[in-house]
Amino acid sequence: MCLAVPSKIITKNNLLAIVDVYGARREVSLVLLPEDVEEGDYVLVHAGFAIQKVDFEAAKETMKMQLLYAAMFESEEEKMPKAGLEPA
Amino acid sequence: MHELLKLIEKLSKTIARKLNIMEVCGTHTAEIFKHGIRDILPESITLLSGPGCPVCVTSINDIDKTIEISRQDDIILTTFGDMMRVPGSRLSLSDARAEGANIIVVYSPMISLDIARLNQNKKIVFLSTGFETTIPLIAATIEEAEQSRIDNFHIYPLNKLLPPALNFLLDSKEIAIDGFILPGHVSTIIGSDIYEFISSKYSIPSVITGFTADDILTGIAMLLRQIYEERSDIEIQYSSVVKKQGNKKALSLIYKYFEPDLAYWRGIGLIERSGLSLGQGFKHRDINSIFNIYEMDLDEAPKGCMCGYVLKGIMTPPECSLFGQKCTPSKPMGACMVSDEGNCAIYYKYRSANFLKK
Ligand code: SF4
DSSP: OOOOEEEEEEEEETTEEEEEETTEEEEEEOTTOSSOOOTTOEEEEETTEEEEEOOHHHHHHHHHHHHHHHHHHHHHTTTOOTTOSOOO | OHHHHHHHHHHHHHHOSOEEEEEOOHHHHHHHHHTTHHHHSOTTEEEEEOSOOTTTTSOHHHHHHHHHHHTSTTEEEEEOGGGTTOOOSSOOHHHHHHTTOOEEEOSSHHHHHHHHHHOTTSEEEEEEOOOTTTHHHHHHHHHHHHHTTOTTEEEEEOOBOHHHHHHHHHHTTOSOOSEEEEEHHHHHHHOSGGGHHHHHTTOOOEEEEOSSHHHHHHHHHHHHHHHHTTOOOEEESOTTTOOTTOOHHHHHHHHHHEEEEEEEETTTEEEEEEEEEEOTTOGGGBGGGTSOOOOOOOOOOOTTOOHHHHHTTSSOGGGSTTBTTTBBTTBOSSGGGTSTTOHHHHHHHTHHHHTTOO
16 A cells, blocks of 8 residues: 655646656646655655655665675675674 | 675574564565565575555454445545455445445545545545555645635545554564564655664664665665674665655644544554544544444454464464465455455465465
């Protein structure tokens, strides 16, 4: 029931937008968004409402940190002291 | 994600004990099965499924009352499709509709409001189910109804809040959990700070996780790292949409119209402040304030249904004697077999591959 999908804003008029969800056009309400969005931005859509702007950069950063840790763990497995690394 | 899987294997070897990791969101459970994640994880990691299916925790009593309401001449009941097949004591909403009750399935509460606009001579009731992901949309719909003075729009409030249920589950000490995969979309609204009690009170690590296979493996790797480093933080893997403080605009809209209240979770029981009722000044939007249905007893599951234990992660669905025999998705005995996100329905769907697995 909590299914939500990232969708691209095609056009926007005040607090209503037309978004592209897997190729289909849908009208969604922007009233719940905490920040401004523009055409071309991605929003997370749930049951006719955008509930958050999608920040792809933040996601990439998180993934990068985890892969970095994986590599570090790999090479220093033996020597690494517990809690010796900065948390991500 | 080869690197992550390798990391998970190495970490679990180093940790060298059995770990119970619970995912609480039905969408996670469904994705974990779909991608066969249980099969590729090291033996020592057991994934448990928790109470995160709003359909599954709706009481028989409320289904019965909703059916009663939908039979009134001047009422049209509107609902998300997931609720249609949940068994009440005798009928489901779908059965009631076949018998002539006025029930319309909608994909958004805003559609209900449109129906109200077009049917001024009827009372339109939205069966308000769902967790924090869905609640702001209902608050926004009520706001629109207030501002546009659409007086014939009402809700039957059954929304549930996830953190109090987790607190209840942990408090009952019925199950040992080493880490939580916390729900991504609920947390988009409520943020990560609100889960602080999981760390401070129970010292259990948590990671708010997205829904792709990569997301879920990353979330599990982050949990193992916390266990290895002896930390119990609330971390965010799903950082594309989850912020520490959540969506403040959505939260303030929720608490403009609703206030926390005692709520009954099917199979689990009554949990303090785990539901929402309409706040002062908005009680008239609650159909129960207009249309007084006799109080029924707190319901019990049909004989033999173990949904309550399944929802708490104490039992797996195949351990229920009705599973796959008397209880199937086409003829469900309990609510856990109804929704696509119900633990029993998910196990049933993937039963050939996973029937004998935990
Ligand atoms: S298999 Fe059916 S009867 Fe058994 S716990 Fe699940 S829903 Fe209940």
